[in-house]
Amino acid sequence: MKKERFRVARVVDIEGTELPGQAIWHMLRSQLRVDAFGINAWTSTEPGQSLIAEHDEVSDDGPEHEELYLVLSGSATFTLDGVQKPVPAGSLVFVKDPAVKRSAVADSAGTTVLVVGSPVGEPYVVSQWERSAEALRYWPGEEWDEAIRLLTIQLEETPNHAGTVYNLACAEACAGRPDDALAHLARALELRPAFLETAQNDPDLASIRDDPRFPRP
DSSP: OOOOOOOOOOGGGSOEEOOTTSOEEEOHHHHHTOOSSEEEEEEOSSTTOEEEEEEOSSSTTSSOEEEEEEEEESEEEEEETTEEEEEETTOEEEEOOTTOOEEEEESSTTOEEEEEEEESSSOOOOOHHHHHHGGGGGTTTTOHHHHHHHHHHHHHHOTTOHHHHHHHHHHHHHTTOHHHHHHHHHHHHHHOTTHHHHHHHOGGGGGGTTSTTSOOO
């Protein structure tokens, strides 16, 4: 197969995942086969939707990244270490310090934010978060066996990545495998206790929430 030397495409046309009530994730890095840096984009489907979940770049996902956010359309409100900043289309946010807590919420439907990131002075490596989240493409079609297969492979490679274990628990719960789901959920909480709050209202875990083994705050 001849190697693709260049490509021209619209961000909104790049294949991604769209889950009910969540922003559309355009999987730019994987679909364009970018190897040198991380690049993705999210488009809101309604006002007030989370575009960038709160996080920093000093967690367990690997090298610490500098990140650049560019609002391509609409407008978003960014929160940077507790400080809110309205960011209209055509504006950017550069987060040089990996320790800064950052998040973004869409002010209107159709807001698209492009994100570029990479570590300083180190080769780029795909984050464990992104590798785990690739399984979400199986959620809309409820292809739980495929999601479980992919996440199980990833878990064998990185057994202590909390996000992978949590996503696997969600897929198993949706697939009607309560024992496996509860075991992996317990393991995810060992690795990242903050998932306890998320689990209480996660619709993917609804089928196991009444089980007495389900963890409670």
